[in-house]
Amino acid sequence: xxxxxxxxxxxxxxxxxxxxxxxxxxxxxxxxxxxxxxxxxxxxxxxxxxxxxxxxxxxxxxxxxxxxxxxxxxxxxxxxxxxxxxxxxxxxxxxxxxxxxxxxxxxxxxxxxxxxxxxxxxxxxxxxxxxxxxxxxxxxxxxxxxxxxxxxxxxxxxxxxxxxxxxxxxxxxxxxxxxxxxxxxxxxxxxxxxxxxxxxxxxxxxxxxxxxxxxxxxxxxxxxxxxxxxxxxxxxxxxxxxxxxxxxxxxxxxxxxxxxxxxxxxxxxxxxxxxxxxxxxxxx
Amino acid sequence: xxxxxxxxxxxxxxxxxxxxxxxxxxxxxxxxxxxxxxxxxxxxxxxxxxxxxxxxxxxxxxxxxxxxxxxxxxxxxxxxxxxxxxxxxxxxxxxxxxxxxxxxxxxxxxxxxxxxxxxxxxxxxxxxxxxxxxxxxxxxxxxxxxxxxxxxxxxxxxxxxxxxxxxxxxxxxxxxxxxxxxxxxxxxxxxxxxxxxxxxxxxxxxxxxxxxxxxxxxxxxxxxxxxxxxxxxxxxxxxxxxxxxxxxxxxxxxxxxxxxxxxxxxxxxxxxxxxxxxxxxxxxxxxxxxx
Numbered sequence: 142x143x144x145x146x147x148x149x150x151x152x153x154x155x156x157x158x159x160x161x162x163x164x165x166x167x168x169x170x171x172x173x174x175x176x177x178x179x180x181x182x183x184x185x186x187x188x189x190x191x192x193x194x195x196x197x198x199x200x201x202x203x204x205x206x207x208x209x210x211x212x213x214x215x216x217x218x219x220x221x222x223x224x225x226x227x228x229x230x231x232x233x234x235x236x237x238x239x240x241x242x243x244x245x246x247x248x249x250x251x252x253x254x255x256x257x258x259x260x261x262x263x264x265x266x267x268x269x270x271x272x273x274x275x276x277x278x279x280x281x282x283x284x285x286x287x288x289x290x291x292x293x294x295x296x297x298x299x300x301x302x303x304x305x306x307x308x309x310x311x312x313x314x315x316x317x318x319x320x321x322x323x324x325x326x327x328x329x330x331x332x333x334x335x336x337x338x339x340x341x342x343x344x345x346x347x348x349x350x351x352x353x354x355x356x357x358x359x360x361x362x363x364x365x366x367x368x369x370x371x372x373x374x375x376x377x378x379x380x381x382x383x384x385x386x387x388x389x390x391x392x393x394x395x396x397x398x399x400x401x402x403x404x405x406x407x408x409x410x411x412x413x414x415x416x417x418x419x420x421x422x423x424x425x
Numbered sequence: 426x427x428x429x430x431x432x433x434x435x436x437x438x439x440x441x442x443x444x445x446x447x448x449x450x451x452x453x454x455x456x457x458x459x460x461x462x463x464x465x466x467x468x469x470x471x472x473x474x475x476x477x478x479x480x481x482x483x484x485x486x487x488x489x490x491x492x493x494x495x496x497x498x499x500x501x502x503x504x505x506x507x508x509x510x511x512x513x514x515x516x517x518x519x520x521x522x523x524x525x526x527x528x529x530x531x532x533x534x535x536x537x538x539x540x541x542x543x544x545x546x547x548x549x550x551x552x553x554x555x556x557x558x559x560x561x562x563x564x565x566x567x568x569x570x571x572x573x574x575x576x577x578x579x580x581x582x583x584x585x586x587x588x589x590x591x592x593x594x595x596x597x598x599x600x601x602x603x604x605x606x607x608x609x610x611x612x613x614x615x616x617x618x619x620x621x622x623x624x625x626x627x628x629x630x631x632x633x634x635x636x637x638x639x640x641x642x643x644x645x646x647x648x649x650x651x652x653x654x655x656x657x658x659x660x661x662x663x664x665x666x667x668x669x670x671x672x673x674x675x676x677x678x679x680x681x682x683x684x685x686x687x688x689x690x691x692x693x694x695x696x697x698x699x700x701x702x703x704x705x706x707x708x709x710x711x712x713x714x715x716x
Binding site for chain 2: 164247
C-alpha cells in the first residue's frame, strides 16, 4: 500500500534532490537540455557562487529577513493569541474567526496588495500618513534600498502571523485556569504568572513555531517577485530569488544548483534540530 | 459603579475590547485596501488613495476578468483569466484527490500494519517535508521537459502531489492512530478483509480528518506560485498566481485591474477558510504538532 506513495515521493523529492547535488558539480547550460552532456567541473560552481558578491548579499539578506520576520511572527503571534484568550471580552470570538484570513490570501496576491499599499506615489500608506500629518513628504518605501527589505518583512509577516497565533492560542487553552488562581492566592503578579506558568507550558509550541517558521521563511519568494522583483539593485535578493534568477532568468543551472546545495544544507541543519527536538526532549 | 467594580470589571473588559479591535484592524485593513482597489475606477482610486472604502463602486474590472472581456485597451491576461481560474481549479482538485487517496493508504498501513521500517517511517516523512522546493525545481523542470509534460497540467500536478504527500501522511497518521482498532477487529472477525475494513470503517470514521487535510492541501496548491511559474510559460497554461504575477511585470499597469484580479483569486480561499474554519484549524494544528 506504500509503494505508490514511495514512488511519488522518491520521484518528485528524492531523485531531484540528488540530481541537484550532482548538477552542482557540473557544467549545465541550455545546451545540456538537448545533448544531455554535463561536463564535470569539481568545485568550480561553488567557487563561482561563494565569490559572487550578489550571492553573499542574498544570503546575508535572507538571514536578516529570517531573524527579523520570525522574531516578529512569534512576538505578534503570542500577542494575538493572548488577546484572543481574554475571557472578559466577547469580541474575542470575532477576532478568532477573522484570524486565519491573512493566511488564506495567496502569497502573490498578498505581494500585489502590499505593493499598492507601499506605492510611493499613490499608495494607501503614504496617503494616510500624510493626511494624519505624520510625514512631511511621501516616503519611498520600496525604492529605498534599506526600507525595501523591511517592506517585504511587513507584507510577509502579515500573511504568516496567523499560523503562530493559532498554535499559541491552542497551547494557551490547554493551561488550566486553576494554575493561575493558585498562583494569585500565593501572591504572584502578572509578570510572575507569565514567567512561571504560561512560558514553561507553551515552550514546546514555541520551539515548533520557531523552527517551522525559520525553515519556511528561508524560502520567501512570492512577495519578492510581486513587490520588488529583487530590487532596488540587489537589496531584496534572497536565497530563493538568487536560485530562481540564476536558473530561470540567466539559465546558469550549475551555479544555481550549487547555491541550492548550500541553502539546502543550511535548512537541513535547522530541520535536523526540529526532528531531534521533536523526538528527544519535547513531548507535544 | 463602585470603585472596586470599575477596577476589576470595567477596566479589564475595556482593555480586552480595545486590544481585540486593534488586532481585528491589523487583520482586516489590508484586505479592505484590496477590496477598495478592486471595486473602483482608476481615476477615483488614484485621486483618493487614502480612503479605505470606495467612493463610487464599480464592478467593471471584476466583470471583465470573470467573463474574460479583454476589450481594446486591456492586456491579454484579462481574456485568459477564466481559463487560469479553470486551470487552478483542475490542478488543486486533482492534487487534493491524489494526496488524499495515496496518503490515507500509506498512513493507514503505517499505523496498523507491521512491516520493517515502520518505526522510522515518521522520521523520514518529517525530514522529507522540510526539503525546500527551490532545491528541486531545476531537476523537476528538466524531468517534465524530457517527458514532454511541460505545459500540461500534469507538470504541476505530479510534483505538487509529491511535495504535499508527506504533509498529508503526517496529518492522517495522527488521525488514524486516534481511532480504536477494536471496530476493525470486529469487522475482520465477521469476515471483512483488511482493505474492506479500511474502506468501510476507517475511512468513514476519518471523514473529519480527511476533510481537514483536504482543505489545507487545496489551499497550498491553489496558492502555490513557484512550481507553476516555472512549468507554465504560455498564458493559456497559467494558474491564477502565475497570471497575476505576469500582470505585475507588464508595462501596462492598472492598480484597479490587478487588485480585482487578486481579489477574485482570493475569494475561493477566503470562503473556504471562513466556512470550513474548523477543519483548517484542525489541519494546521495537526500538521505542526505531534498528534
